[in-house]
Amino acid sequence: MKKCRYCGKELNSNFEFCSNECEDSYRKIIEKDGYKIKYFILGIILGFLVMLYGVISNSDLIIGVGIIVMGIDVVSLPFTTPETTAFLGYQKSKFVGRILGILLIAVGIWVGLIG
Numbered sequence: 001m002k003k004c005r006y007c008g009k010e011l012n013s014n015f016e017f018c019s020n021e022c023e024d025s026y027r028k029i030i031e032k033d034g035y036k037i038k039y040f041i042l043g044i045i046l047g048f049l050v051m052l053y054g055v056i057s058n059s060d061l062i063i064g065v066g067i068i069v070m071g072i073d074v075v076s077l078p079f080t081t082p083e084t085t086a087f088l089g090y091q092k093s094k095f096v097g098r099i100l101g102i103l104l105i106a107v108g109i110w111v112g113l114i115g
Contacts, residue, residue, distance in 0.1 A: 008089025026090055036077055043073030064112015071108055074101030 002011045006022035017023040051066030078097025085093045 003086070004089055005085070006090045008092045029090065033079070037079065040073060040077040040079055043077070044070055047073060060115045061112045064108045064110070064115070067108030067111055068105050069108075071101050071104030071106075074098075074104055076101075 002014075002016075003009065004011055004018040004022050005016050006026040007018060009018045011018060017026065047066045047068075047070030049066070050069055051063050054060070054062030054064075054066055075098050078094045078101060080093040080097045084096065087093075088096060
């Protein structure tokens with residue numbers, strides 16, 4: 001069954017949204033998110049480079065910091081895959097993305113301080 005692309009409610013029709021409000025909100029947010037993707041990619045690359053430096057220098061702390069940088073990036077800019085958005089809706093997929101970012105930060109703390 002199809003779901004609303006914004007809120008994730010099940011739809012009985014061939015429409016992509018359950019209401020005009022959902023459609024308007026979705027279009028506005030997609031417009032805003034378009035320019036943020038480059039910052040998301042930059043954050044992931046920065047975290048990866050910090051992790052790579054940690055691997056080269058054999059430092060668990062620096063590896064953990066790299067993971068934390070990526071987690072902060074995912075929490076602040078929770079972009080998810082189109083499949084996740086289609087399955088959950090835009091709002092819920094953002095929430096799940098933020099939860100996974102928090103878990104990534106926790107992994108980074110665990111690797112950096114405990115590992």
